[in-house]
Amino acid sequence: MTPTILARAIAIALCAAPMLAQASEADLIQRLDKLAAELNQVKAELAASKLKTDAVEARQQTMPAASGSASASASASISSEPQTVLSGYGEVNYNRPSKDASQAQTDVRRAVIGIQHRFDAKTKLVSEFEWEHAVTSADDKGEAAVEQLYVEREFDNGLRAKAGLFLVPAGLLNTSHEPTAFYGVERNFVETAIIPSTWREAGIGLSSTMDNGLTWDLGLTTGFDLNKWDPATGDGRESPLASIHQEGQLARSRDLGMHAAANWRGVPGLLLGGSVFTGKASHGTAEFAAPNARVTLWDLHARYTPGKWDLSTLYARGTISNTAALNQTFAGNPTPIPASFDGWYVQAAYQAWKSQDYVLSPFVRYEQFNTARSYAEMPQGLGVATAPTEKVSTVGANLRVGEGVVLKADYQKFKEEPNRDRLNLGVGYAF
Structure with missing residues (x-):
C-alpha cells in the first residue's frame, strides 16, 4: 500500500x-x-x-x-532488503598472573569478519574468517582460519538444510561465542578444554524449530583424527579433542561423525538442551594400533534469565574407546590418550546497574574439569596416573556499552595450580 x-x-x-x-x-x-x-x-x-x-x-x-555490475545494481535497487551483510567480532585481552607479574601479556586474541549473502528469500551463504594473535606468518604464533563456510536452504515446512563447514551445535558457547555473548574475559574452561571452542566440521545438517519451542539439529560430518595425537607434547592434556580435530583442513573422511542436538525454549527465559556427537577416528590407517577407536562427546545444559538474573549450568563428558593397544606404543611419553574426560560449571550474573547505553553485570562462575579422568587398562608398569580435577573460581563483571561493545574484568583462582591465578582485562565487540 x-x-x-x-x-x-x-x-x-x-x-x-x-x-x-x-x-x-x-x-x-x-x-x-x-x-x-x-x-x-x-x-x-x-x-x-x-x-x-x-x-x-x-x-x-x-x-x-551473472550479468555484470549493472544488473547487480538493478537487483539491489529493486529489493529493499540487503543482499549481502557484513558482520564481525573481536577481542583484545590482558592477562596478569598474580604469582609472577613478569608473565603478564596482552594479546589481540582474535578478529573475525563475517560475510552473509542471501541469494533469495530462502537460500543464503554464511561465511566467517578469523585471525588470531594479531600476526600470521611462519615465524609467528598467529593463525588465519575459515571458521564457517556453508550454504543453507529453508523449505516451506520450516525445515532448514545446510552443507559446508559449520559449527557443531554443542553446549551453550560453541555457536554463540562472540565476546558480547559470554561473561568473563576468557571463555570458560569446560567449553574450551572438554568441548573444543569454535568446534566446526564439514558436512551436511538439518534443523527445525517447532511450535512448542523445541529446536532440533541433526548432522553427518567429518570427525576427529586420532592419527594426529602427539604423546610427546601436552596438547592432548590441555584439550583432548582440540588436539585431534580437523577444522576442514584436508580432513580425513574415511570415518564420518554424526551429531544430534535439541534445545527447548517453551517457557519464557528458560533454555534446556543437550547434544551428542559420535564417530570413529582411525580412518582405516594401515597397521594403526587403534582401528576401532571411537570418539563420543555429549553435554546437558540449562540457562534461565528471570528478570535481571542470568543463570546457567552445563555438564560435558567425552570418551575415546579402544585405545589400550595404541597407548602401549606411547609408553614412556607423558601424554597418552585418555579414555574419558569431563567437566561442569555453574554461573550466575546479575544486571546491577543500567544507565542509558551502559549496563553493568557482575558475575561469578565455578567450574571443575578433568582432561584425563581415566585411561584404558594398561599392563603393569606402563600405566599413567590420571590427571587431578582442576577447580576454577571466577568473579568479575561485564560492562556493556550500547549493543555492540563490552568491557570486561575478572579474577580467576585455580585450586590445583595456584600459580595460574590471574587478573584478566578485556575489550570486545560484535556487530
Missing part, C-alpha cells in the same frame, strides 16, 4: 463518523453510497499497486545471475 492510498483510506474513515452522526435517514443512505464508491476506488488502486509490485518481482527473478 502506497502512502497516498493509505492516507486517502484513513481520511475516508475519519470523515465518515461526523457525517453519519448528523445525517437524516435519506442523507445517510446517499452518503453511505458515496463512501462505498470511494472505498471501491481505493480497493481498485490497491489491486493495481499489487499487480505492479508482482511484475517487478517477476522481472527480478528472471534476471541473469
Whole structure:
C-alpha cells in the first residue's frame, strides 16, 4: 500500500463518523453510497499497486545471475532488503598472573569478519574468517582460519538444510561465542578444554524449530583424527579433542561423525538442551594400533534469565574407546590418550546497574574439569596416573556499552595450580 492510498483510506474513515452522526435517514443512505464508491476506488488502486509490485518481482527473478555490475545494481535497487551483510567480532585481552607479574601479556586474541549473502528469500551463504594473535606468518604464533563456510536452504515446512563447514551445535558457547555473548574475559574452561571452542566440521545438517519451542539439529560430518595425537607434547592434556580435530583442513573422511542436538525454549527465559556427537577416528590407517577407536562427546545444559538474573549450568563428558593397544606404543611419553574426560560449571550474573547505553553485570562462575579422568587398562608398569580435577573460581563483571561493545574484568583462582591465578582485562565487540 502506497502512502497516498493509505492516507486517502484513513481520511475516508475519519470523515465518515461526523457525517453519519448528523445525517437524516435519506442523507445517510446517499452518503453511505458515496463512501462505498470511494472505498471501491481505493480497493481498485490497491489491486493495481499489487499487480505492479508482482511484475517487478517477476522481472527480478528472471534476471541473469551473472550479468555484470549493472544488473547487480538493478537487483539491489529493486529489493529493499540487503543482499549481502557484513558482520564481525573481536577481542583484545590482558592477562596478569598474580604469582609472577613478569608473565603478564596482552594479546589481540582474535578478529573475525563475517560475510552473509542471501541469494533469495530462502537460500543464503554464511561465511566467517578469523585471525588470531594479531600476526600470521611462519615465524609467528598467529593463525588465519575459515571458521564457517556453508550454504543453507529453508523449505516451506520450516525445515532448514545446510552443507559446508559449520559449527557443531554443542553446549551453550560453541555457536554463540562472540565476546558480547559470554561473561568473563576468557571463555570458560569446560567449553574450551572438554568441548573444543569454535568446534566446526564439514558436512551436511538439518534443523527445525517447532511450535512448542523445541529446536532440533541433526548432522553427518567429518570427525576427529586420532592419527594426529602427539604423546610427546601436552596438547592432548590441555584439550583432548582440540588436539585431534580437523577444522576442514584436508580432513580425513574415511570415518564420518554424526551429531544430534535439541534445545527447548517453551517457557519464557528458560533454555534446556543437550547434544551428542559420535564417530570413529582411525580412518582405516594401515597397521594403526587403534582401528576401532571411537570418539563420543555429549553435554546437558540449562540457562534461565528471570528478570535481571542470568543463570546457567552445563555438564560435558567425552570418551575415546579402544585405545589400550595404541597407548602401549606411547609408553614412556607423558601424554597418552585418555579414555574419558569431563567437566561442569555453574554461573550466575546479575544486571546491577543500567544507565542509558551502559549496563553493568557482575558475575561469578565455578567450574571443575578433568582432561584425563581415566585411561584404558594398561599392563603393569606402563600405566599413567590420571590427571587431578582442576577447580576454577571466577568473579568479575561485564560492562556493556550500547549493543555492540563490552568491557570486561575478572579474577580467576585455580585450586590445583595456584600459580595460574590471574587478573584478566578485556575489550570486545560484535556487530
